[in-house]
Each structure stands twice: as structure tokens, then as C-alpha cells.
Amino acid sequence: MTLTKPSTPALRAGTSVIDLFALVRDGLHAVEVCLRQSAPEQHEALTAATEHLLASGGKRLRPAISLLAGSIFQADFNQLVSVASAIEMLHTATLVHDDLVDGALLRRGIPTLNAQWSPGATVLTGDYLFARAADFAAQADSVRVMSIFARTLMVLVNGEINQMFNSRGVANRADYYKRIYSKTASVFEAACEAAAVVGRASENEIAALAKYGREIGSAFQIVDDILDFTGAEQHIGKPVGSDLKQGLVTLPAFYYLDQNPNDPDLSALLNGKMGDATLSTKVVEAIRNSSAIGTSLAEARDFAARGAAALNGVPASAFVDNLRAIADYVVSRDL
Numbered sequence: 001m002t003l004t005k006p007s008t009p010a011l012r013a014g015t016s017v018i019d020l021f022a023l024v025r026d027g028l029h030a031v032e033v034c035l036r037q038s039a040p041e042q043h044e045a046l047t048a049a050t051e052h053l054l055a056s057g058g059k060r061l062r063p064a065i066s067l068l069a070g071s072i073f074q075a076d077f078n079q080l081v082s083v084a085s086a087i088e089m090l091h092t093a094t095l096v097h098d099d100l101v102d103g104a105l106l107r108r109g110i111p112t113l114n115a116q117w118s119p120g121a122t123v124l125t126g127d128y129l130f131a132r133a134a135d136f137a138a139q140a141d142s143v144r145v146m147s148i149f150a151r152t153l154m155v156l157v158n159g160e161i162n163q164m165f166n167s168r169g170v171a172n173r174a175d176y177y178k179r180i181y182s183k184t185a186s187v188f189e190a191a192c193e194a195a196a197v198v199g200r201a202s203e204n205e206i207a208a209l210a211k212y213g214r215e216i217g218s219a220f221q222i223v224d225d226i227l228d229f230t231g232a233e234q235h236i237g238k239p240v241g242s243d244l245k246q247g248l249v250t251l252p253a254f255y256y257l258d259q260n261p262n263d264p265d266l267s268a269l270l271n272g273k274m275g276d277a278t279l280s281t282k283v284v285e286a287i288r289n290s291s292a293i294g295t296s297l298a299e300a301r302d303f304a305a306r307g308a309a310a311l312n313g314v315p316a317s318a319f320v321d322n323l324r325a326i327a328d329y330v331v332s333r334d335l
Contacts, residue, residue: 017059017329020322024067027081031063034085034136035092049113049125053092056110063088065216065326066191069209071319073199079140083198086136086149087191093129094156094187096122101160102246137194145194152190155182163248171249171257171270179248180221181214188217201314208313212323215307220330222300225250227334229288241284244269245277251299253283255292297331304331 021028035054038047063084070080098104099112100122114122130153137149159182166175192213196206228243229252243250249270257266265283269276287293308327311320 017061017333020325020329021060021064023319023322024064024071027067027071027077027084028060028064030077030081031060031067031084031088034081035089039132039135045121046125046128049117050129053096053113053129056107060088061220061326061330062091062187062191065188065213065323066195068319068323068326069192069213070195070199072209072314072317073196073201073205075195075199079142079198080195082136082139083145083194084191086133086140086145087187087194089129089133089136090149090153090156090190091187093126093133096126096129098160100126101164140194140198142194142198144197148190148194148197152186155186159183159186171254173254176249176251176254177218180218180225184221184224185214185217188213188220205314208310211310212307212327215303215310216327216330219300219303219307219327222251222296222303223331223333226252226293226296226300228252229284230293231334240288241280244284244287245280251296252287252290252292255295256287256290259290259292260286300331304328 032054036051066084066087067080070083095107096113099107100114100119103114104112105115113125117125134146134149137146140146159179162175162182163179189210190213193206193210196209201209225243228250229241231240244253253266257263260266263283263286265279265286268279269283304327308324311323314320
């Protein structure tokens, strides 16, 4: 079975994210079924944990763009669902380990796995989900897809290690861009690249879609970093300013530092007082109310625009129109 190109017109501004996924609704349903399937002899605790994680929110943006990207080339339905399922399960697995490493007890306002289980059980669950993701990727029956999956997993883990040992308390913009690629953009990139591979796209088309994913993934993470300062705690599901309070300097803080190089509070944080809750709260509030937020958003929009421009390298279709609309969505969500 293949996904066929409909004659749906381009989406108008203001279209909801649900509408953006309408063209691949059947594929997303198949992904959801795939993600919730239990492997043979899977322990009931793993089944419960997987269900908890999959039901805890998320719009399935990564599998949706994978399905849209592959549908441009009428990719085999089953192979494309395997790729999209692998991407979403990979993302889910990284959240399990990230929450444990960060000591996070809530995600999107819901208790994390490590808030309920021992560290050992949480690590093993994350490992199991990585293995499930690899199994889904293998079902695409493509060595190149498996290579993309393995490369992305290495980038994710290496990025987390760099963040743990080298990035906390470091005001280095080059380090920041590497960090958001490792953490987020690499997964968006893989979602599009692997989908184009199973769609048997040309090398130029594969590169164009990989760039689209990389650029909008970077835009997505920058917006997340903005929301860390501007979002309501009950909406973003974690304490406001949590990144800075944990020693991670993100783009709004960089722009604030550019505009206020002699700010004594931010200087004190960067010089070893990241654990000072009162000082951190004061700096977060200053950044929240500064022009650094608008400047960061403008940069996110630049990333999204480059991603949309990369789509000029693939055949025009309603699927491409939706990918362009998603580029707009990632920089307007929840703002």
C-alpha cells in the first residue's frame, strides 16, 4: 500500500496543527498502533511504562513530518510507518534518560518515570525503548535507514555527555548550536532524511529534506528555550527558567548578555553561583522582560525560513505545502 498525493490546496495561515497532519492521518494512526504493540514476552511493567510515556502528551510532530516527507515520493506505506515509529520511539526513549539525568520529576505536568521508579528500572526502560526504536527502523528494510538511526542515536548520546561534562555554566554560543543540534535538530533531520530514503528520492532531494529537518528542528528548540523563560509553569510542565537554573545557557541568555555585558547578576551566575535560587530567579525575570526574547524569536524564524527554502529542492505537492506550514507552526506555537 502506498500513500497517494491528494489534490488538497495549500493551507492558510492560522491552520491548526491537527489540520497540518490531515494528509497523513492514516499513517499517524498506524504509527500509534505500532508504538503500543507489545513485543513477545514483554514484561507488564514495560508495557505500562510505555503506555504512560506515550499517553503523557506530545503532538507526534516528528513522525508527522517523516510521513509527510516520505509521501512526497509515494514511499511504501509500511516502510514509512516503520521509519516514523522508529523516530517517535527514539524521541520517547531519550526523554526517559534525559529526565533521569536531569532529575526531572515532571514533564508536561505529568510525573516522569524516574519520579515513580528506581534509577535502575528507569535506565533499563529507556534502554528497552531504544531497542524497540531500532527494531522499528530495521523493519524499513534499509541498511541506509539503519545507518541514519545509529548515527542519530550516537549524536544524541554524545550531545548529552557533552552537556553533562562541558556545557553547564559555559557561555559559548558555538557550544549552544551544537547542543541544540544534538538534542533536537538531529532527530528532525533523521525523520526527514530516512523518509526520503525509503521514498527512493534522489541524493539532492534527500539532502534538501535533511536540511529542512535540521533547520526546523533548530527553530523548534530555540522556541522551547524561549518558552523556558516566557511560558507559564502549568503550561510548559516544568519550572520557568529551569535550564538556566541548572547551569545551561540558552539563546535568550546569550542575547541578554550581549545587551547587558556588565550585568552583575548574570555574571555571578556564570561564575559559579548557578545554585543560588534567588539570584537565578532574578536573572530569569530580567531576561523574560528584555528584548532578548524578541531577538531570539527572530533567529528561530530565520532557521524556519531556511528550512522552508530547502523544500524548493523537492517536487511541489500538498505534502510540501504542509511541511512549509509546519515550519511556520514551530515558531508560533504557544507564544
